[in-house]
Amino acid sequence: xxxxxxxxxxxxxTLSAIDLHLxxxxxxxxTSGLVLIYPFPSAASSNPACSFAGIETSATYLFSLKDLxxxxxxxxxxxxxFGFSIGSSFLAHPLYKENNSMFSLNYTxxxFSIGSSFxxxxxxxxxxxxxxxxxxxxxxxxxxxxxSTGLSVRNVTHSKFLEEQLPIVYLWExxxxxxxxxxxxxxxxxETDFDFAFKIAGRYDVHKVLTILSSYQYEPDRIGxxxxxxxxxxxxxxxxRTHQYLSLNHYISLIYAF
Amino acid sequence: xxxxxILILLLLxxxxxxxxxxxxxxxxxxxxxxxxxxxxxxQNIKKNPINVNTADKKELSQIPWxxxxxxxxxxxxxxxxxxxxLKDLSEIGIDAVTVNELKDYxxxxxxxxxxxxQTSRLEYHQPKQYLPxxxxxxxxxxxxxxxxxxxxxxxxxxxxxxxxxxxxYFMEYSQEKLLKKFLLGKxxxxxxxxxxxxxxxxxxxxxxxxxxxxxxFSPIKPYxxxxxxxxxxxxxxxxxxxxxxxxxxxxxTALSANLDTLSYITSFNESGxxxxxxxxxxxxxxxxxxATKYSLEDHSFGLNFAKxxxxxxxxxxARKSDYSVIxxxxxxxxxxxxxxxEIGFTQDKIxxxxxxxxxxxxxxxxxxxxxxxxDFPTWHGNPFSSQSRFDNEVGxxxxxxxxxxxxxxxxxxxxxxxxxxxxxxxxxxxxxxEQFIQLERxxxxxxxxxxxxxxDKEKYISLDxxxxxxxxRTVIRAxxxxxxxxxxxxxxxxxxxxxxxxxxxxxxxxLAYEEIKWKIEKLTLIGQVSVYHSDxxxxxxxxxxxxxxxxxxxxxxxxxSYFLMKYNILQKLELQFKVSDHWNxxxxxxxxxxxxxxx
Numbered sequence: 001x002x003x004x005x006x007x008x009x010x011x012x013x014t015l016s017a018i019d020l021h022l023x024x025x026x027x028x029x030x031t032s033g034l035v036l037i038y039p040f041p042s043a044a045s046s047n048p049a050c051s052f053a054g055i056e057t058s059a060t061y062l063f064s065l066k067d068l069x070x071x072x073x074x075x076x077x078x079x080x081x082f083g084f085s086i087g088s089s090f091l092a093h094p095l096y097k098e099n100n101s102m103f104s105l106n107y108t109x110x111x112f113s114i115g116s117s118f119x120x121x122x123x124x125x126x127x128x129x130x131x132x133x134x135x136x137x138x139x140x141x142x143x144x145x146x147x148s149t150g151l152s153v154r155n156v157t158h159s160k161f162l163e164e165q166l167p168i169v170y171l172w173e174x175x176x177x178x179x180x181x182x183x184x185x186x187x188x189x190x191e192t193d194f195d196f197a198f199k200i201a202g203r204y205d206v207h208k209v210l211t212i213l214s215s216y217q218y219e220p221d222r223i224g225x226x227x228x229x230x231x232x233x234x235x236x237x238x239x240x241r242t243h244q245y246l247s248l249n250h251y252i253s254l255i256y257a258f
Numbered sequence: 259x260x261x262x263x264i265l266i267l268l269l270l271x272x273x274x275x276x277x278x279x280x281x282x283x284x285x286x287x288x289x290x291x292x293x294x295x296x297x298x299x300x301q302n303i304k305k306n307p308i309n310v311n312t313a314d315k316k317e318l319s320q321i322p323w324x325x326x327x328x329x330x331x332x333x334x335x336x337x338x339x340x341x342x343x344l345k346d347l348s349e350i351g352i353d354a355v356t357v358n359e360l361k362d363y364x365x366x367x368x369x370x371x372x373x374x375x376q377t378s379r380l381e382y383h384q385p386k387q388y389l390p391x392x393x394x395x396x397x398x399x400x401x402x403x404x405x406x407x408x409x410x411x412x413x414x415x416x417x418x419x420x421x422x423x424x425x426x427y428f429m430e431y432s433q434e435k436l437l438k439k440f441l442l443g444k445x446x447x448x449x450x451x452x453x454x455x456x457x458x459x460x461x462x463x464x465x466x467x468x469x470x471x472x473x474x475f476s477p478i479k480p481y482x483x484x485x486x487x488x489x490x491x492x493x494x495x496x497x498x499x500x501x502x503x504x505x506x507x508x509x510x511t512a513l514s515a516n517l518d519t520l521s522y523i524t525s526f527n528e529s530g531x532x533x534x535x536x537x538x539x540x541x542x543x544x545x546x547x548x549a550t551k552y553s554l555e556d557h558s559f560g561l562n563f564a565k566x567x568x569x570x571x572x573x574x575x576a577r578k579s580d581y582s583v584i585x586x587x588x589x590x591x592x593x594x595x596x597x598x599x600e601i602g603f604t605q606d607k608i609x610x611x612x613x614x615x616x617x618x619x620x621x622x623x624x625x626x627x628x629x630x631x632x633d634f635p636t637w638h639g640n641p642f643s644s645q646s647r648f649d650n651e652v653g654x655x656x657x658x659x660x661x662x663x664x665x666x667x668x669x670x671x672x673x674x675x676x677x678x679x680x681x682x683x684x685x686x687x688x689x690x691x692e693q694f695i696q697l698e699r700x701x702x703x704x705x706x707x708x709x710x711x712x713x714d715k716e717k718y719i720s721l722d723x724x725x726x727x728x729x730x731r732t733v734i735r736a737x738x739x740x741x742x743x744x745x746x747x748x749x750x751x752x753x754x755x756x757x758x759x760x761x762x763x764x765x766x767x768x769l770a771y772e773e774i775k776w777k778i779e780k781l782t783l784i785g786q787v788s789v790y791h792s793d794x795x796x797x798x799x800x801x802x803x804x805x806x807x808x809x810x811x812x813x814x815x816x817x818x819s820y821f822l823m824k825y826n827i828l829q830k831l832e833l834q835f836k837v838s839d840h841w842n843x844x845x846x847x848x849x850x851x852x853x854x855x856x857x
Contacts, residue, residue, distance in 0.1 A: 216672035221691035
């Protein structure tokens with residue numbers, strides 16, 4: 001029963017039942033899903049045009065529930081104008097499991113990037129169903145002075161799972177460099193059968209070793225806060241994000257930049 | 259609990275690394291959210307301008323437009339060169355916009371040893387059937403003789419027979435060192451972020467998204483407000499020993515409460531109207547305690563204790579009539595105002611506020627987390643909250659100020675909260691959220707402001723209905739100011755919608771007004787005409803005689819107008835007159851006559 005309520009709340013207030021579109025990184029958790037304000041390897045999972053070389057691993061108990069551990073691992077590698085990414089996320093519960101494996105490729109020409117990713121989604125609800133689907137995502141990214149803008153579409157292939165249409169998610173985002181230390185990002189997300197979600201995020205580089213991220217999302221209402229500690233090529237990010245009905249969503253990520 | 263501790267640690271960590279940030283309130287022109295205390299403060303400073311050559315850092319910080327850096331510049335420069343004119347302030351590096359704002363609030367002359375300020379106000383309301391009298395009277399006398407200040411304030415509300423139905427009195431002694439302040443009579447306390455004690459009428463959320471939610475009050479002040487509640491009566495002192503401040507306080511006062519048949523307190527009368535003499539001052543409250551504060555140049559840490567006793571029990575058994583409460587507060591200032599907080603305990607209940615500011619002038623952020631357990635005693639407190647009472651609430655506020663270019667400013671805040679336990683007649687916990695975005699653009703003689711505010715609350719519609727419903731209220735407002743010589747025109751157009759999602763009930767309203775202000779040397783005239791067609795309530799701030807901040811509440815079809823005159827008959831004597839009326843509603847006319855003398 002408890003699991004049912006949790007999943008019901010997650011599904012009703014964020015996205016649909018399969019392909020949960022959960023934040024893969026503590027950074028994404030802090031920025032309410034916006035990916036241009038701070039580069040991180042898992043960003044390619046949200047917008048395949050994003051390219052930041054490194055290894056990232058993240059972990060959380062969704063909404064502080066020990067029954068719902070969620071892990072993500074991602075590697076992004078750059079070669080000349082090309083970027084390659086592989087990654088996998090895993091929501092583990094004895095009764096409910098979801099695995100999302102991804103391969104992405106992007107190409108950068110001057111200030112313009114285009115990318116695509118292929119995802120293998122496997123979902124299992126014990127004694128109910130078990131199935132998998134193949135999805136494709138597309139992304140664009142361009143820079144104009146201090147402004148970078150991205151557009152991504154998840155599940156452009158309109159893939160289905162158990163004969164049901166998987167969610168198609170459109171995310172538009174623009175990031176403004178206000179000063180050398182401050183950035184502001186705004187975005188709009190639209191998922192089929194859901195309202196537009198407006199997002200705004202701020203970044204402030206307090207010190208070379210510390211960056212603070214904060215964000216707000218409207219519909220559903222969420223506030224995210226995170227701190228990134230940079231130690232040479234390593235970064236540790238810890239973030240929390242509110243949920244009106246459930247407990248805080250804590251994330252921690254470890255990033256090694258190539 | 260773990261999550262809250264981690265969030266607190268996160269914010270604290272951020273604070274430790276926080277770089278200098280400068281606080282400067284952009285303007286006070288948002289006329290939707292107002293504070294009587296702030297208004298009183300500004301009016302007081304206007305009447306008794308602060309001498310920039312002699313005022314200490316705390317006195318200078320009362321002027322909201324002066325940043326920490328500005329104050330440092332004044333203090334550093336006045337030692338070598340006396341500041342004698344506004345231009346001197348520009349020359350020491352205070353920007354022209356700030357200097358222009360300051361001109362009414364500062365002086366360069368020596369302080370006067372003897373000052374007498376007298377305010378007398380007569381307020382007449384059109385007769386109503388249930389009121390035996392429609393006259394309201396208020397007077398305030400404050401005499402300053404060197405370090406001593408004496409005050410007497412009295413008020414009679416409409417319908418009350420006794421001309422001294424409410425009165426306040428005080429004697430204040432202040433000096434630079436050791437006994438900084440001693441107060442006898444009626445006073446108010448403000449400690450930390452206001453969990454234990456704070457003025458009730460301070461600002462909460464507003465257009466100043468990264469400034470206003472931070473509580474910044476002087477700890478003890480004479481009670482000079484005309485609000486007949488929340489004051490303390492007895493003695494308080496502020497003793498300074500090196501970096502420590504000790505503020506002992508004692509109060510024994512009477513409150514007007516509603517009692518049930520067993521003489522248990524059900525609620526307090528917060529209106530100040532005493533039409534029933536039996537209910538007046540029927541509960542006695544005694545408070546004593548000690549606040550200590552350790553101040554460094556930019557940081558301060560406080561520990562506050564109070565013992566509170568009511569001579570009646572509360573109907574709500576969760577509330578004790580005799581209890582002790584303790585709180586700890588801090589401000590960590592790295593040349594700005596990056597972090598602040600307070601946590602209070604009483605018996606097994608806890609209430610806490612923790613906030614952090616970060617960013618640069620072009621993009622500033624404020625995060626504020628609050629956690630108040632149900633039935634935490636709230637009578638004298640007023641920390642940041644989404645409701646008038648602050649118990650039973652967990653919330654996170656995120657404010658942002660963006661200055662993308664010169665003369666353009668964007669303020670926005672986002673607030674999410676939940677009431678974890680039931681409130682009033684609600685049968686389960688509820689949640690709410692609020693979004694606010696305001697764009698302001700200033701030109702040479704014009705200013706434009708565009709505001710959108712949206713509230714989303716879950717609430718019950720009536721007592722009989724068991725359902726919780728989703729309630730949304732959206733306000734869209736456009737303001738336009740024009741300054742033409744001695745005239746200032748303000749035009750507003752406001753549209754409000756209210757929507758009950760579950761029942762698909764939709765209400766809306768529109769309000770428009772034109773306000774004209776004409777100011778020549780001794781005379782100020784303000785006139786406003788509003789028209790409205792609305793199914794919902796519009797709260798409209800209007801100018802008034804000094805000491806009154808007023809929001810008109812407009813609904814239905816109609817027109818409303820007021821006319822205000824302020825005339826300096828003599829150099830130290832000002833006559834203020836106001837008349838307001840709803841054009842097509844009976845018994846709504848009000849007339850104010852006020853004389854303010856300042857010798």
